Amino acid sequence: xxxxxxxxxxxxxxxxxxxxxxxxxxxxxxxxxxxxxxxxxxxxxxxxxxxxxxxxxxxxxxxxxxxxxxxxxxxxxxxxxxxxxxxxxxxxxxxxxxxxxxxxxxxx
Amino acid sequence: xxxxxxxxxxxxxxxxxxxxxxxxxxxxxxxxxxxxxxxxxxxxxxxxxxxxxxxxxxxxxxxxxxxxxxxxxxxxxxxxxxxxxxxxxxxxxxxxxxxxxxxxxxxxxxxxxxxxxxxxxxxxxxxxxxxxxxxxxxxxxxxxxxxxxxxxxxxxxxxxxxxxxxxxxxxxxxxxxxxxxxxxxxxxxxxxxxxxxxxxxxxxxxxxx
Numbered sequence: 001x002x003x004x005x006x007x008x009x010x011x012x013x014x015x016x017x018x019x020x021x022x023x024x025x026x027x028x029x030x031x032x033x034x035x036x037x038x039x040x041x042x043x044x045x046x047x048x049x050x051x052x053x054x055x056x057x058x059x060x061x062x063x064x065x066x067x068x069x070x071x072x073x074x075x076x077x078x079x080x081x082x083x084x085x086x087x088x089x090x091x092x093x094x095x096x097x098x099x100x101x102x103x104x105x106x107x108x
Numbered sequence: 109x110x111x112x113x114x115x116x117x118x119x120x121x122x123x124x125x126x127x128x129x130x131x132x133x134x135x136x137x138x139x140x141x142x143x144x145x146x147x148x149x150x151x152x153x154x155x156x157x158x159x160x161x162x163x164x165x166x167x168x169x170x171x172x173x174x175x176x177x178x179x180x181x182x183x184x185x186x187x188x189x190x191x192x193x194x195x196x197x198x199x200x201x202x203x204x205x206x207x208x209x210x211x212x213x214x215x216x217x218x219x220x221x222x223x224x225x226x227x228x229x230x231x232x233x234x235x236x237x238x239x240x241x242x243x244x245x246x247x248x249x250x251x252x253x254x255x256x257x258x259x260x261x262x263x264x265x266x267x268x269x270x271x272x273x274x275x276x277x278x279x280x281x282x283x284x285x286x287x288x289x290x291x292x293x294x295x296x297x298x299x300x301x302x303x304x305x306x307x308x309x310x311x312x313x314x315x316x317x
Contacts, residue, residue, distance in 0.1 A: 056297070066131065
C-alpha cells in the first residue's frame with residue numbers, strides 16, 4: 001500500500017512555493033494600487049495553497065469526493081465574506097451618519 | 109459461538125474494503141480530512157471577520173509597515189521547508205527506512221518549534237512597541253485584537269503539531285514494521301501541511317495585504 005502513491009517531484013513544488021513567496025513580497029512594493037495588488041496577492045496565495053493541497057497533501061491523487069470535502073470550507077468562507085460585507089458597510093454608513101450629529105452640537 | 113465469531117469476521121472482511129470508499133487506506137485519513145475541513149472553516153471565519161473589520165475601519169494601520177515582514181517572510185520559508193521534510197519522512201518510511209523517517213519527522217518538529225520561537229520573539233517585540241490585544245498606537249484597536257487572535261490560533265496549531273509529530277516519532281519507534289506506521293505518518297502529514305497552508309493565507313492577508 002505504501003508504494004501505491006505516485007510521488008510528485010517535491011523539490012520542484014518546494015522551489016515553486018519559495019519563488020511565489022518572493023514574488024508575493026515583491027508585489028507589496030509595486031505601485032499598482034490597492035485593488036490590483038490585493039488581487040495579485042490573493043491569486044498568488046491561492047495558488048500556493050492549492051500547490052500544498054494538491055501535491056503535499058496528495059489531493060490530486062485522491063477521489064473527487066474527498067476533493068469536494070476539502071473545497072467546502074473555501075466555499076463557506078467565501079460566502080461568509082459576502083454575508084459580512086453588507087453588514088460591514090451598513091455599520092460604516094451608520095457611523096458616517098452619526099458624525100455630523102455629534103459635530104453639530106459642538107458648533108453651537 | 110466460535111462459528112458466530114467466524115461468520116462475523118467473514119462478514120467484516122467482506123464489508124471492510126467498501127467502508128471508506130473515499131480513503132481506501134484507512135478511516136483515520138477520512139477523519140483527519142473532515143477535521144481539517146472543519147478547522148479550515150474556523151480559520152476562514154477568522155480571516156473573513158478580519159476582512160470585515162478592516163473594511164469598516166477608517167484608521168486601520170498599514171500592516172506591513174507596522175508588523176514588518178522580514179522575520180515573517182523567513183518564518184514562511186521555514187514552514188515551507190518543514191513541509192518538505194514531512195513529505196521526505198513519509199517517502200523514507202515508504203522505502204522501509206525507519207531511521208531516516210524518524211530523522212525527517214524530527215526535522216519537521218524542529219522547524220515547527222523554531223517557528224513558534226520566532227513567533228514568541230515577534231509578539232514580545234510588538235508588545236514592547238505598544239501593540240496590545242485591546243489597542244495600539246497606530247490606529248484601530250481591533251488591529252491588535254485580530255492580529256493576536258489569528259496568529260495566536262495558528263501558533264497554537266503549530267505547537268500542537270510539534271507535540272503531535274513527537275508522539276508520532278514514538279509510534280514509528282514502537283512498530284518494527286515500517287508499513288505499520290505509514291498510514292499514521294501520512295495522516296500526521298495532512299495536519300502539518302494544512303498548518304503550512306493556513307500560514308500561507310495568514311501571511312498574505314494579515315501581513316502583506
